[in-house]
Amino acid sequence: MFVEAIDQVGKFTRPIHTIMRNYNDKHVLPGAATLFFVNELGVAITCKHVMDLIGNRANINLHYQNFKAEKESIGKNNYNKRIKDLEAKYNYNSESIIQLSEMFVGCSFEPTLNYRWISHPKYDLSIVVFENFKNPAYQSHAVFAKDSSILKQGKFLCRLGFPFPEFTNYQYNEQTDFIEWTNTGQKESPRFPIEGMLTRHLADAGKIYGIELSTAGLRGQSGGPLFNSEGLICGMQSSTSHLHLGFDMKNVEHKVAGKSIKINNQPFLHVGHCVHVDIIKEFLTQHQIKFYEA
Structure with a gap:
């Protein structure tokens, strides 16, 4: 059903x-x-939450560099306490991100890319503009549905993205105490499509801004296209x-291989939420970005 479409959108x-x-x-x-x-001009779209993370990269890395500089000035007296005080000052714990780096893969054959982005003030949408864009490594471009009335309950749609990262071209450098990209290891991850039925439209103040699908969107697919x-x-x-489905089970006895076991289960239905095509086209038009529709 989606074989040719996946090849085209890919x-x-x-x-x-x-x-x-x-x-x-x-x-x-x-x-x-x-x-x-x-x-064809090197303009793309992705999720705002993706660009929020990437956009904070410089601050994250600088914050850690400042922490390291202060740490190196700490003497041996009351070292452990002073380290804990410093961790509190920088709000560091085991779940704190201290270093971040990103790579846009397969966008251009140029060794470096400069880009800026424009984020929607309300919805999870960002326009990414690659500046002085040359030597594109992608082919073709998106063609948006001109008539969104085709998007009705029961219609099957497909998403394409890159969950389950399998790339390994990175390392932690002990000498520099920093993470870095390498020229060795696997540089790519396979794309992954997943289909779903349109279950509901998402609306805010009477305006449709999103589409709900019967299947979950996967981590790594954020920013990927939804297509027919x-x-x-x-x-x-x-x-x-x-x-939440409401079929909760608490200490329910169930037989498995002839043995009784106690079951605890709180089932949920995981559904995907997508930004609606009309919101995307409206935002592109507002910022005078060229796009195609049919």
Whole structure:
């Protein structure tokens, strides 16, 4: 049903790879998100929450550098207490992100990319503009659905993105105490499509801003395109909502392989939320970004 559409949409859908490190941990944590290009000029869209994280990269890294500088000036007297005081000052704990780096994969053949972004003031949407864009590594571009009235309950749609990051071209550098990209290891992760039925439209103050699907959006698919069987873009994957089904089980006896066990279960239905195509086109038009529709 979506075979040709996935091939078509995959030509302009690209991953954003991230690596990060938490405080007092040398393990590098890989992550991913998705963007897709809306024209041939190097303009793409992704989720605002993705760009909020990336946009804070410089502050995160500088914060840790300042922490290290203060730490190096601490003498041996009351060392442990002073370290704890310093951690409190910088608000560091084992879950604090102290280093972050990102890479836009397969967007351009140029070795470096300069970009800026424009975030929607209300919805989870950002425009990413690659400046002085040359030598694109993507083909074609998004074509948005011109008539959004085709998006009705029961319609099957597909999302494409890059969950389950498998890239390994990174490391923690002991000498510099920093995470870095390398020229070794696997540089790519496979794309992953997932379909779903349109269950509900999401509205705020009478305005439809989103689409709910019967299946979850996966981590790493944020910012990926939502499209129909013809490859027309109908929205963008944004988040996953968890609907409590109400069939809770508490200490319910159940037999497994002839043995009685106690079951505790609180089932949820995980549904995907996508930014509506009309919101995307409206935002692109507002900022005079060229796009295509059919």
